[in-house]
Amino acid sequence: MSGRRAVSIAWLALAPWLGACSAGAPPEGSTTPAESAIAAIHARKCGACHAPPGPQTRTRPHVEEALSRHRNRVRLSGDEWTEMANYLAIREGKTARQP
Numbered sequence: 001m002s003g004r005r006a007v008s009i010a011w012l013a014l015a016p017w018l019g020a021c022s023a024g025a026p027p028e029g030s031t032t033p034a035e036s037a038i039a040a041i042h043a044r045k046c047g048a049c050h051a052p053p054g055p056q057t058r059t060r061p062h063v064e065e066a067l068s069r070h071r072n073r074v075r076l077s078g079d080e081w082t083e084m085a086n087y088l089a090i091r092e093g094k095t096a097r098q099p
Contacts, residue, residue: 038083045074053088060089 039055046052058066063085076084 034083038087055087056090058088063089
């Protein structure tokens with residue numbers, strides 16, 4: 001096997017893992033364009049200052065209190081703030097997902 005072919009095969013084998021590790025990748029189970037968009041904003045904006053919390057790992061009151069502290073530092077539209085709260089908060093009737 002030529003060196004060039006071996007390198008090509010190695011890149012093909014690594015491609016799925018490299019794509020999954022990208023910073024802007026939406027979380028597993030993200031299916032709607034709106035959820036994918038807010039996941040990208042979450043990674044970009046929240047990740048610029050600190051390790052962003054995982055989606056659906058906090059209660060709604062906790063998320064809303066935390067987001068209220070960020071409103072002066074982060075510029076999002078009203079709809080984006082609502083989508084962010086929905087994205088981060090545990091769904092009603094669910095328990096927190098483990099990170």
